[in-house]
Amino acid sequence: MELDGSKIHRKRFMSSEGRGDKWIDEQTFDSSAEVISRSSFPICELPGHIIIDIFSRLPLKCILRCRGVCKMFLDLLKDPYFIQLHLFRSSTLTTYLFYYENWGYRAVLRFLTFNHDEVGMSSCSSDDHFFNTKHIACQFEVPYGSHLERLDFVGSCNGLLCLYVDSPPMPWYAICNPIYREITMVPSLVVSASLYTYANNSGFGYCQKIKKYKVISFMYLTSMDPVTSAESKRMVANIHTLGTDSWRRVENAPRPKHKSFDPLLNGVFHWITDSYKPCELVSSFDLATETFKFVPPPAHFSPQYVTKISWINIGVLKDCLCICYIYENADFEVWLMREYGVKESWTRHVCVDTKFYVVEDMQRPLKFLNNGDLWFLSTAETLVSFSPAKKTFREVKSIRRKKEVTAHVFSFISLEDVVGAKCLKSSGLELENVESFK
Structure with missing residues (x-):
């Protein structure tokens, strides 16, 4: 802005x-x-x-x-100058981990604060009690007639959190800014329950080119052959622009294998597909043009090589697209695409022999910090930090029973400026009890 x-x-x-x-x-x-x-x-x-x-x-x-x-x-x-300057500085100095607790019809969002010190390590600023009530950011009740079956953090962008609630019969999305106690529901995605199935994969981000925030929701569309009565499924993407009242469908969406941990780079989403073809392994979606493209993988990603990758995900590191994966359950590698879209620009950033740490227990990476450290969740329900500079892993905190976690940076961007005062007031949701900011 x-x-x-x-x-x-x-x-x-x-x-x-x-x-x-x-x-x-x-x-x-x-x-x-x-x-x-x-x-x-x-x-x-x-x-x-x-x-x-x-x-x-x-x-x-x-x-x-x-x-x-x-x-x-x-x-x-x-002033917009303060908002941008604060957002830039806070993202380089502090990272927050958001998680939630399900209280039936009420969701409580909490956070943990990490400061990045001068030696390049991340340190927890809280005491030994990870889940302390003083870290409550906000709470809200779900709309009448729905129930908080499962809340998922779709993503964080410029201080705004996108939430997905799997609440039968109609799942819904919401955007919130905990600092301002602002929250708004995204207009319902009206689909036929018998034809559409949520693919457990969504995205949320901002495109500087068009200065718009968008939500993308991947869904399976079931169709039936009128002759053979055989059913088939294909992936479609539904797009919503914040501040509008509708969704748009984009056909022929590449099928995501799982969520990307930090998918947005220069207004383009990225994710790993379920394809075994190296040329179709990395897909992208441009928020400005609303088009899908495949991103060329590293040159050594042959069909034989890809079959030996036991775990893989994609994110952003040092303003570059990065792929991190485990090869033959032995080597943990991170590759950077130095020049976006250029296959020959992929360079290996780090390679670590995992015999000293059970890295195959990586459940989900969370974020590469500005100091280069990678945060991820392990299957042992522990927050683990990996330092590429030292090639070491360390357990930071136990996060038992708190698997829905996302990295977040607070900002003073108002949702009223994004969606308009009318949409904000008619959302039917309200954030309450921002104890941590008093």
Whole structure:
């Protein structure tokens, strides 16, 4: 998101997604400067963009308290420049792990905070009690007539969380920002229950080109041959743009094998398919054009080689598409695509002999942090951190009975700006009890 105004004075910093430099105009702060000059507080004598720079370095609780100090502070903390600067800085310094508890008709979202220190290791900032009530982010009740059978984190993007609730008879999606206590239900995907089956795979992301957030839902469509009465299934994708009231269907979607742990790169989703053909192993979906394409795998991915891969997933590392996999239950490898779409640009980032750690117990990777560490869940229900620099694994925390976990970065992007005030108020959901931010 870029600020409007003449280009009198501009400041350069990395974009909120960490996808290259951006220029931010500071003409926006001229109006604030007039208020500042009339203020008697010493800090208010500073230019508006300096105050915002200070605000962006404060803990969440301090920022929220500053919003209630005066109207000038509130205006500065609502400015798009602050929102982007805070999002960029918080993503490089802190990562949060969100999980949930099912209380029947009520879902409670909790989080754990990790700070990235200077030596490149991630450390837990909480005490030994992983699930502490002081880490409650928010809670909400499901709509009347439905039940919280299973909640799934679809994904996190720019501080917004996308949730999927498998609640018969009609599953539904919701988007929330825990900081603002904002939540909205995505319009129902109206399908015939006898023809469509949810494929347990969805995506949520933002496309900078069109400045839109979108949800993609993969489903099986069952059809019957009128002559033989034989049933067949094919994969379709349903797309929803936040702020609209409908879904669009895209045919001939490549079948996802499982969820990607960090699938979005430059407005394009990526996932591993269930195909045994190397050329169809990695698929992508462009949020701007809403088209599917296959991404060429590393050159050594021959049909014979792929059959010896026991586990594989795809994500983003150092602003590059990356594949991590286990070969012959012995080697854990990470490959980076240095130049997107170029087959020859795949380079091996790390290779680790797994005999010193039972890495085949990897249940699901969560995220590559900015320091290069990979977080994943093990089948032993433990959060494990892998350091490519040291080629070591370490158990961080036990997360027993909490398998639905996602990495998240808090932001001050308002859902009202994304979907509109009308959609936000008519969603039928409300976040409650944000104890951690008081």
